[in-house]
Amino acid sequence: MFSYSTRNVARLSLIDSHLRQELVGARKPQSHALSSGIFPVMVQFQPGTSCFNNGVNHLKSIVNNYAHCKMNQSLPRFSLQGGNLTATALEDLCANCGDVKKIYLDREFSVLLDTATETTRAIELQEEDATGEGVTVAVLDTGVHPSPDLMEPEERIIAFKDFIDDQEEPYDDNGHGTHCAGDVAGNGQQSDGEYAGPAPNANIVGVKVLDMMGAGSLSNIIAGVDWCMENQEAYDIQILSLSLGSPAMDPEDDDPLVQTVNQAWDAGMVVCAAAGNEGPSEETIASPGISQKIITVGALDEQGTPDRSDDDVAEFSSRGPTIDGHTKPDMLAPGVDIVSLRAPDAFLDQMSKDDQLDDTYIAMSGTSMATPICAGVCAQLLEKNPELEPDELKKQLREGAEDLGLEANIQEKDQ
Structure with missing residues (x-):
């Protein structure tokens, strides 16, 4: 009572x-x-x-x-x-x-789990020598394991901040953040380049806002964004990647995390956030992906083939409209069976042994994977044109995306 x-x-x-x-x-x-x-x-x-x-x-x-x-x-x-x-x-x-x-x-936020580089046309940009060189992406997640794919031949984890256990050296006791960092900027060092992200020369800032179980509080996530804004100049942070979410119950102008990522966007940071994994139901876009400003990313299912004609939205990928009635997500990126870096002996690593390819790589699915892949493409675009403002980059990204012929609120129709 x-x-x-x-x-x-x-x-x-x-x-x-x-x-x-x-x-x-x-x-x-x-x-x-x-x-x-x-x-x-x-x-x-x-x-x-x-x-x-x-x-x-x-x-x-x-x-x-x-x-x-x-x-x-x-x-x-x-x-x-x-x-x-x-x-x-x-x-x-x-x-x-x-x-x-x-x-x-x-409230609690959590990770959004449920052939990618080629699908996003990242290879075309790489052929133009756009590899994310000189661009820094902050991955707000469960941490990052210092894998050789991020540390060799040059160390590219340039900073680490821990809001869970206040440790100073990079680590990841869950594994989700490491996979996401590899989705952005893994260079395939241990696979002869086979499992490289879109921006294999980009720098990574690991911001641990989620615990070993992949959960974290609203306050820690806001604190993580705040830290990135405070250190934006020190580490030249240009992109924030958030593969996390919580059900959206209030309008975007009454959601403190949306207000926070909007301020980061206005401060010149490109923000990529996961749409959520509550599909195929409509009106399931998670916070902070309900923000009209930022880039909200849904998951594409490539059906395990290089053929583009059979690509479709992943069943689990959240659909719009948002709680405010706005069309989302902004775009789709590969999010099914994405191969990226393992964090050895971390929670997800132990729970997903069947998904391990070898001692280094593991496959995961979710809008969690699509989001950092999109962030990696953003890093490529910023390398090619460092003067792009977030709104300009979002416009360029959307204009360059392929229209899959899907209805609105799955992937925008004007791409």
């Missing part, structure tokens, strides 16, 4: 849909939520430094007044402050802090 306070808070307009459902018990509590009626939240304050500072101070006083509450991640760039709060503390905050704009559940 939920208390009056819990249900009362759930009715407040300042509470987002995810938090409202958890408050009233409409869904199973998130794995990272505490079992004692304490809710992990991200409080968004009104724009402006003074509003943020006043709001944080007010939240601190509430945390001090209520047992078991605490402050968490602070992200002033986005006017967000994390915390663990009881329903009563949430009610107090909503009623007495005029600087609060919205309160979001610090």
